[in-house]
Amino acid sequence: MTQAVVPHMRARGGGAIVHVSARPATEPTAGMTAYSLTKAALNNLVGVLDVELRPLGIRVNAVAPQLIATPKNAAMLPPEALAHAVASDAIAEVIAFLAGDAAAPVSGAVLPAYGA
Template identity: 40%
Template sequence: MTAALFDLTGKTALVSGASRGIGESIARLLAAQGAHVLCSSRKLEGCEAVAASIRADGGSAEALAMHVGDAAAIEATFAALESAGKAPDILVNNAAANPYFGPMLDMDLGSYEKTVEVNLRGYFWSTVQAAKRMRAKGGGAIVNIASVNARRPAFGQGIYSMTKAGIVNMTEGFAKELAPHGIRINAVLPGLTDTKFASAITGNPKIMGMMMQLIPMARAAQPDEIAPAVLFLVSGAGSYVTGTTLTVDGGYLA
């Protein structure tokens, strides 16, 4: 009975930013629970390796290129999936950009625009494209990967934090609109996680020393510690959960 709550057999799940880190862990876990996983990122090669590894482990997966900073690419991807009968039942918006680390006053406009285009506009437009097709299918589940920075902006990550706060607000707004169509949408707020994306922090001993004083569990998370939160939210176990944020941060926001 308990295992059945997490069974995703017959579901198609699109995970953006699935070539490494948190996205890869999410893709692997959803596939392990029976979903056919569409591993996407801007560059196809990394996702092909992840999808091949999932298949080698007995799962079902394929790779596709989708740059979430390009609205036209998002539209084309979802249109092609629909034509192929693969419109996703599950969407995990995970791809993110953080091209600048430093004071907001010194940030150039190009870095600002890239951060907003990927983290906010990309999540929004991917959600719109997925939800329209989920509505036609009678339901679905969406999870947006935000960050603890949505609640507590971090020094050197001001604009990144701003976009993550926007993702939380967007999630709550969509939840009210999509619930009548059988579509649930939630956000996961990871804390510091040991990934290449977070290497500006995890690779800096001074910053890590300060972070360890702020995290009660005194360590960074591993990507596979974030993925189960996503599984809960997209599975039957989370059938009455929408518009919420699930924090996975070792106690940082406590």
């Protein structure tokens, strides 16, 4: 996706890319080996893309939820596991912030969104 949007952002003189990572990328989580490793790779990609794209005026960041409160997760997990789940609307607001002008000085960051 990044490869697809960069030429357009470059032509416009800049932009913002926001990826969605996850807490298991930085904190080992049993039973989530492949997921954790791919999200860890994504976190590193954010850093590499920041170095490569910031000179072009393109910011690259990520948001890293722990667990998102969705009907699917509610059906699969016990209520105590969802105690700190973050509403999808709240994650969307963090993404909108990172994509917006208010976050202009932020690039190369992975923002945790772990819930209360």
